[in-house]
Amino acid sequence: KVxxxxxxxxxxxxxxxxxxxxxxxxxxxxxxxxxxxxxVTEILKSLKAEGPLVVAVPQAxxxxxxxxxxxxxxxIEEAARLLHEHLARLDAELQEGVEAARHAExxxxxxxxxxxxxxxxxxKAQQELSMAHGALAEQRLAGSKxxxxxxxxxxxAAAAVARQAQQHLADVAAGxxxxxxxxxxxxxxxxxxxxxxxxxxxxxxxxxxxTVDAGA
Numbered sequence: 337k338v339x340x341x342x343x344x345x346x347x348x349x350x351x352x353x354x355x356x357x358x359x360x361x362x363x364x365x366x367x368x369x370x371x372x373x374x375x376v377t378e379i380l381k382s383l384k385a386e387g388p389l390v391v392a393v394p395q396a397x398x399x400x401x402x403x404x405x406x407x408x409x410x411x412i413e414e415a416a417r418l419l420h421e422h423l424a425r426l427d428a429e430l431q432e433g434v435e436a437a438r439h440a441e442x443x444x445x446x447x448x449x450x451x452x453x454x455x456x457x458x459x460k461a462q463q464e465l466s467m468a469h470g471a472l473a474e475q476r477l478a479g480s481k482x483x484x485x486x487x488x489x490x491x492x493a494a495a496a497v498a499r500q501a502q503q504h505l506a507d508v509a510a511g512x513x514x515x516x517x518x519x520x521x522x523x524x525x526x527x528x529x530x531x532x533x534x535x536x537x538x539x540x541x542x543x544x545x546x547t548v549d550a551g552a
Contacts, residue, residue: 356426363419366397366412373397380415383422389414447512454505461498468494 362379365371373394380390393415396408404412472487 352426352430356423356430359419359423359426363416363423366393366415366419369401371397376415380418383418385415385418389418447508451505451508451512454501454508457501458498458505461494461501465491465494465498 358379362376365375376397377390377394380393389411392407392411396404396411399405399408468487468491472484472491475483475487
């Protein structure tokens with residue numbers, strides 16, 4: 337649904353751009369001494385201009401500029417005003433689309449930064465969990481029951497942090513995927529592609545529980 341909505345917006349922007357081109361061309365024809373009345377008439381009809389104006393403009397355009405009566409000039413000026421008005425409206429709508437696209441790009445870049453931080457947090461938690469396992473092994477070799485209990489508690493705490501970091505990373509990745517679909521982003525920066533590959537290699541959250549059991 338998000339992708340379809342995005343495509344609909346993009347299609348609307350393309351349609352607005354094409355409409356702007358047609359209006360600009362009609363305005364050029366209207367202001368040219370050799371303009372084509374039929375092209376202007378077609379545009380005026382599409383804009384639902386008043387009937388008398390639609391009839392008067394092509395007649396006025398066929399009269400040489402120097403020979404036009406005041407009524408002819410008024411018709412030309414009114415048509416030009418109408419075209420300029422619609423052009424200004426389209427320009428405003430297109431600018432809104434540009435600003436929305438910039439905002440979406442800023443969101444995307446921010447999401448990539450958050451994803452990278454989450455990835456770093458997972459790696460740090462995994463390292464601390466590994467260090468806790470190493471400390472527990474040394475304490476067992478030393479034969480100290482109290483130290484071993486403390487070591488198992490440290491392993492459990494490190495595993496909990498690792499699970500939390502892994503879940504946070506999964507949530508961020510899911511949000512990033514939704515944002516990418518919403519903004520129709522087709523490629524990520526190369527360095528982040530590598531990051532995502534390493535995320536895929538990270539152990540699932542359930543494995544952290546197994547590491548605690550194994551070290552108990």
